[in-house]
Amino acid sequence: MQDTPIQKQWLDAFVSLFSLCKATSDEQIIILTESHSRQINVMLAELALQQLSLPFDITRIETKPASCAPIVRSTGASNVLDGQPHIVETLCKADFIIDLTVEGLMHARQTSDILKSSARIMTISNEHPEILARLPLDPAIKDAVKTAVKACRNASEMHVTSTAGSNLRVVMANTVTVGVWGWTDRPGTLAHWPGGLVVSFPRSSSTNGILVFKPGDINLTFKRYFESEVRFHITDDFVTHIDGDGTDARLMRHYLAGFGDPLAYATSHVGWGLNPHARYEALTMYDKDDLNGTELRALAGNFLFSTGANEFADRHTEGHFDLPMMDCTITLDGTKMVAEGVIC
Known part of the structure; x- marks a missing residue:
């Protein structure tokens, strides 16, 4: 996947997304990733923000194993922020969080507090970018x-x-x-x-x-x-x-x-x-x-x-x-x- 050439339509889709999110240069923007995040999507997010002349920070966290015996897939409940109070505090101070964690923050325990701080979270599903670009923001x-x-x-x-x-x-x-x-x-x-x-x-x-x-x-x-x-x-x-x-x-x-x-x-x-x-x-x-x-x-x-x-x-x-x-x-x-x- 890391060797997959970036296609223009994929980057255009990311640019369109961040434009619709009304991200601005005076906001604190954080890309949240983990070690197992889909790197091509991380690259596309970075390139799209750069194309829009939007400054951003990147927060990378080591991927954590599940705490249960069954194989966990597609839950929407990332555990990557568990035991990371300082990172959660940083996210609470952000304006715009681009969530590129593997499972996503939809049902994560920390999400409620982050949203109460007035940050907005844009979760990009852990998909091949072709899938994302195929579904227009309509x-x-x-x-x-x-x-x-x-x-x-x-x-x-x-x-x-x-x-x-x-x-x-x-x-x-x-x-x-x-x-x-x-x-x-x-x-x-x-x-x-x-x-x-x-x-x-x-x-x-x-x-x-x-x-x-x-x-x-x-x-x-x-x-x-x-x-x-x-x-x-x-x-x-x-x-x-x-x-x-x-x-x-x-x-x-x-x-x-x-x-x-x-x-x-x-x-x-x-x-x-x-x-x-x-x-x-x-x-x-x-x-x-x-x-x-x-x-x-x-x-x-x-x-x-x-x-x-x-x-x-x-x-x-x-x-x-x-x-x-x-x-x-x-x-x-x-x-x-x-x-x-x-x-x-």
Whole structure:
């Protein structure tokens, strides 16, 4: 990867991103990286800032091993700031943080304090730059995301169904909902690129029902499409049973059990994708090392169900699944937002 020649369209995409973030020369800008960060993306960030004549500092931290037995991938909960109070203090004094950590700061324990300090965080997903550049930063997506966020914040219940048998209800009152369109220009906010989705973080004991994953749905922790049916039985936020006779169910049962942590079975967030540029077949086109799966989280019309960390319910864990489901119907107080996988 370090020997991959930088292509103009990749650099142009990074320049466009930082321009939309309204970064200015009088701000303190920090690129946050770790030893295992994707170096070509670090280089692109540096070159883009230089092209925009924006001064910046780089903070590099040694990558830390996971503290659990299972292999951790694509959690959005970087542990790189654990035990680094002085670096966290420095980040709190920054205006604009470009997050190039491997897992990202979305669900990191320190992120809340950093955002409360009025810093804004731009998380660049740990993807091959071709993936990032393929997904344009589209103002139309921002409008669609804002509309979806408003609908979720005004709703009292989300109901998710499918012809495969899913029937999930989520209490939406007092639920924190965030929208991500791919860039951030406001203090105290975090965005990730690629963007184009709305997610709600249910309060405790808010999520109940059954989800049926069918062949063609997506497991982004394992970076594979489902090939057999898996059923999640969910009671008061927690997956209580995982049914299924195939490899998919067996892998999920074994993986979650390996954390030895009941919070790994909890609901993290629910929502749907709104990015029409995202490609369903993307998992088949890249090696696993080159792909983090954020494109599939934003895939237009998918229902995104996630387990694990939910900072708004005071739950932190390294156990995590992001599970985009196809062909679901999502309603808010009876109004269809998505109908059998198509945005209404």
